[in-house]
Amino acid sequence: MKRVILSGGGTGGHIYPAVAVAEALKRKHKDKVEILFVGAEGKMEMEKIPALGYDIVGLPVAGLQRRLDLKNLLVPFKVVSSAMRARKVIRDFSADIAVGFGGYASAPVLWAAQQMGVPTVIQEQNSYAGLTNKLLSRSAKRICVAYDDMERFFAADKIIKTGNPLRGTFSRTKSKSSEALAYYSLREDLPTLLVVGGSLGTRTLNEMMKRWVEQLDGQPSPIQIIWQTGKFYEKEMRAFFEQHKVENIWQGAFIDRMDYAYEVADAVISRSGACTVSELCLVGKPTIFVPSPNVAEDHQTKNAMALVERDAALMVRDAEAAAKAMAVAQELLSDKERLAQLSRNISSLGIADAAERVVRQIEKEW
Secondary structure, eight states: OEEEEEEOOSSHHHHHHHHHHHHHHHHHHGGGEEEEEEEETTSTHHHHHHHTTOEEEEEOOOOOOSSOOGGGGGHHHHHHHHHHHHHHHHHHHTOSEEEEOSSTTHHHHHHHHHHTTOOEEEEEOSSSOOHHHHHHTTTOSEEEESSSOGGGTSOGGGEEEOOOOOSSOOOOOSSOOHHHHHHTTOOSSSOEEEEEOOSSOOHHHHHHHHHHHHHHTTSOOSSEEEEEOOSTTHHHHHHHHHHSOOTTEEEESOOSOHHHHHHHOSEEEEOOOHHHHHHHHHHTOOEEEOOOSSSGGGHHHHHHHHHHTTTSOEEOOHHHHHHHHHHHHHHHHTOHHHHHHHHHHHHTTOOTTHHHHHHHHHHHHO
16 A cells, blocks of 8 residues: 655645546555645645545645735744644655645645655646745655746756646547537637636636627627636626626636537637646647736746747736737637647647656656
8 A cells, every 4th residue: 555645735726736646546546545635724725625535634834925924923833833743644644755736735744754754756837936846846756847948947857747737638629519509608600719717716807808898888799708707706797797788798607617618719818827728738729828917926927928939829918908818819819820820839738648647756756
């Protein structure tokens, strides 16, 4: 029986790659592997992971606030306490290996494992490595990455390009099924744009869509749009849309059938979180990225630029999105040759078996 600790959290971008690897481990090794997640107390992983049927231990670790805050004075004490608890967790679990996916909790867990002689593997989702992973990489055995040119951050002989592990199945479709079109009440003869801002939503993309709808002044939209507003803005955006009824726009807080949405979309406007970028590479959709400016080290811009520099996507800055992004999308949707070119280029970057690739690296060290 192999015992594996998976640690990472704070956001879905750290949690779900770890879950994807856990699922791949279970598929391959069934009852011959035992998995324990380690997260940060009070963070979303403490609810999401048990709901998926996995055990998780929480540590009191916390990150520094980006503004002056008295809470920052407690951080060193929480780090020391978390490292001590992490050692106990590793010892009690008899871990054969610890795998870190970024986020608060992975730092004390991987540091403790390295001090105890337990091999560690790191999975870095973004094109610009986070501080935690850069520090921990010095004693890690292997570093799984999703982008090229990561030698800027890690020792070249430790890097393995695996892609970002994703849950679910994502594949490129060449045609739009009648079922998918009907699900969103769309026509076959109009180009379709998917505007997606994540489960909570994105203020910038919602403001962009509000401006677009207001400019239509009650006329039907010349392009079809699937507009996912997000849970946080659901009430506000529903009220707006009821006052500005426009044909050819589907609007909702959630997208339950993301497979249908990707299938019918001719182009996408999206944020550029690591897992979102990886999904879009797999489905091969021409994409206009609007990176969030409110993330550590501006990593969403760097993720987007990694594709823009390979002519695999377009990018509009957050501050310019409300005024420019829909015009860019409309121009793109009118150019079939450009759509096909972007689709080919972004598809070439997709790695469908990323979770299995990470598992192979884990197996080499346990």
